[in-house]
Amino acid sequence: MPRMLDVSDAVRAEIGDEEADRLLAGENAPGSYDCTSCRTPGDSEQERTSTVLFVGDETAVLAFAHASCLPSQVVQVTEEQLQGAVRSIGGMAGEAAGGAPQQAAAEPAVLGVTSGLVLVEGELHPALVVEPTSPIVRPGTTGTGDDFLPLLIEQGFMPVTELASVPPVLHGWSVLLAAGQLHAVLQPSAGGGQPVAWWQAHQPLQVTDSWRAAANKHQQVLMFAAPVGSIGRQPREDLLRDSLDKAAANGKLVAAALPLAGT
Numbered sequence: 001m002p003r004m005l006d007v008s009d010a011v012r013a014e015i016g017d018e019e020a021d022r023l024l025a026g027e028n029a030p031g032s033y034d035c036t037s038c039r040t041p042g043d044s045e046q047e048r049t050s051t052v053l054f055v056g057d058e059t060a061v062l063a064f065a066h067a068s069c070l071p072s073q074v075v076q077v078t079e080e081q082l083q084g085a086v087r088s089i090g091g092m093a094g095e096a097a098g099g100a101p102q103q104a105a106a107e108p109a110v111l112g113v114t115s116g117l118v119l120v121e122g123e124l125h126p127a128l129v130v131e132p133t134s135p136i137v138r139p140g141t142t143g144t145g146d147d148f149l150p151l152l153i154e155q156g157f158m159p160v161t162e163l164a165s166v167p168p169v170l171h172g173w174s175v176l177l178a179a180g181q182l183h184a185v186l187q188p189s190a191g192g193g194q195p196v197a198w199w200q201a202h203q204p205l206q207v208t209d210s211w212r213a214a215a216n217k218h219q220q221v222l223m224f225a226a227p228v229g230s231i232g233r234q235p236r237e238d239l240l241r242d243s244l245d246k247a248a249a250n251g252k253l254v255a256a257a258l259p260l261a262g263t
Contacts (some may be wrong), residue, residue, distance in 0.1 A: 111133075
């Protein structure tokens with residue numbers, strides 16, 4: 001059954017006419033998917049869906065989004081971002097320069113980011129909670145484990161067993177706000193130049209006035225990270241806090257305070 005897919009000229013040029021036509025015919029397209037922008041389910045048989053191709057230095061990952069969230073497009077990212085933040089746990093991955101991405105069994109993993117206020121030491125702090133949609137394996141390996149937390153600990157994030165105090169500042173990292181919207185989490189570049197995006201919003205994320213006010217007050221944002229399945233998408237901040245406490249108690253939470261960049 002043909003899918004309601006949008007394949008832009010730029011995506012078609014990258015993946016080739018044959019692969020694009022197969023997608024439009026429904027041969028290689030998914031039925032249901034998680035939108036790469038808003039992270040909620042979509043169905044390419046029932047609603048207009050955009051193909052979004054993430055292209056790194058050597059690898060390409062084809063993802064899907066609600067057309068109302070993102071237009072079909074090619075997104076240039078660093079290979080490090082592609083292997084980390086948009087790690088292909090399968091999905092449709094292949095060589096960007098070597099032809100069309102090939103289909104595999106699973107969807108690519110992406111990082112889900114939730115903002116909220118967290119009470120620590122009697123004061124509200126702005127927080128970002130990061131949880132991938134699938135296990136993250138170490139770049140260059142093909143194991144089935146989950147290296148998400150070890151990789152972050154190697155970058156300077158600290159294991160958290162309870163949310164009793166503000167985690168230490170991780171210098172070199174920062175949270176980029178611009179015009180009151182969340183744009184990216186930045187990390188030091190390997191070459192020592194300008195910081196690079198560890199996570200970047202496909203479109204700027206709105207934050208509440210109270211969150212932005214707390215960020216401006218503290219000039220830093222607390223970032224918590226947990227493996228897939230530890231937090232989930234919580235509709236209220238009290239439920240988010242409960243999930244953070246449980247993840248910490250189970251040894252599945254790392255954290256750092258990241259300086260604020262922008263306003």
